[in-house]
Amino acid sequence: MLVVDDNDDICLLLAELLRSAGYGVETAKDGRAALRAFHATPADLVVLDLSMPELDGFETLERLRDLSDVPVILLTARSGEIDKVRGFRAGADDYVVKPFGRQELLARIEALLRRAPEPKHLEHYDDGAISIDYARRLVLSRGLPVTLTPLEFRLLNAFTRHPGQVLSAEQLIEHCWGHEAGVSRDQVKLYVSYLRKKLGQATADWQPIETVRGFGYRYVPPSG
Numbered sequence: 001m002l003v004v005d006d007n008d009d010i011c012l013l014l015a016e017l018l019r020s021a022g023y024g025v026e027t028a029k030d031g032r033a034a035l036r037a038f039h040a041t042p043a044d045l046v047v048l049d050l051s052m053p054e055l056d057g058f059e060t061l062e063r064l065r066d067l068s069d070v071p072v073i074l075l076t077a078r079s080g081e082i083d084k085v086r087g088f089r090a091g092a093d094d095y096v097v098k099p100f101g102r103q104e105l106l107a108r109i110e111a112l113l114r115r116a117p118e119p120k121h122l123e124h125y126d127d128g129a130i131s132i133d134y135a136r137r138l139v140l141s142r143g144l145p146v147t148l149t150p151l152e153f154r155l156l157n158a159f160t161r162h163p164g165q166v167l168s169a170e171q172l173i174e175h176c177w178g179h180e181a182g183v184s185r186d187q188v189k190l191y192v193s194y195l196r197k198k199l200g201q202a203t204a205d206w207q208p209i210e211t212v213r214g215f216g217y218r219y220v221p222p223s224g
Contacts, residue, residue: 001109002043003027004034004060005075006052010098014047014075017102018109031055032174035063039158039175043070045113048092050076050083058090063171065091067162071112075100125160127221130199130208132160141199141208151176152195159209159219168216192217 001023003014011027018025026043028034030052038046046064050057061072073094074087084095094108125132131140137153139146148156154176158167167175169188177183192209199208210218 001025002034002038002046004029004031004046004052004057005049006030007049010049010075017106021106023109031057031060031063034060035067035174038064038070039067039161042068042161045071045073045109047073047075047109050074050078050087058086061087061090061092063174066165066171071115073105073108073112075105127160127163129222130156130160132156146198148195148198151191152198155191155195156199159217163219163221166212166216166218171216 001018003011003018003025004027005011005014006029008029011029015025015027026037026041028037032055034046034048035055037043048057048060048064052060055063057074057076061074064070064072071093072091073096074092075096075098076083077098079097087095093112096105096108123134125134129142131143132138134157137148139148139153139156155172158172158175169185172188172192173183192211196207196209208219210220212218
């Protein structure tokens, strides 16, 4: 489970509450850190604060929805109808106003988890062309071993966890570079080209990563 709140006391309170109820918990203090954490280890449920610097809860929720249908509870001091409507329209599954009752929050979490499909925690990926052992960080392309740098592996991880989905340069920067300053679209383009070249060395009839002009990049598994 992922708890996202820029207030250290709230993060600590929620983490202790959820762990005492038997849940594994990760915390993040802002939206960008939350997206990186979710991408690295997809959570079963996200408890998300709205009022955060840089990337607020609404923006974080929208980007989460680009990646997953994970249940999301918005946790906020904002009780106005407009904020609730905006949250639900952005894809929130529930909305809890601070201060909140601990047992009520746990009951809402349990209800969402009962309705949610069983999450997939990938240990291995294989689409007939690319094979990845995530635990050992071993990659095969058309059966041939591919040596990737840590950054190239994170890029491949981003693409293969969301096959067929267009990922923008900004999304790739968030997931693969994090808070490193000065990362540009040109750098993303360069490293995608490095990854594309390494993966494509085993075949001339398939380009594994497509450039979608004006939008970003997409990994397309081979058909048939």
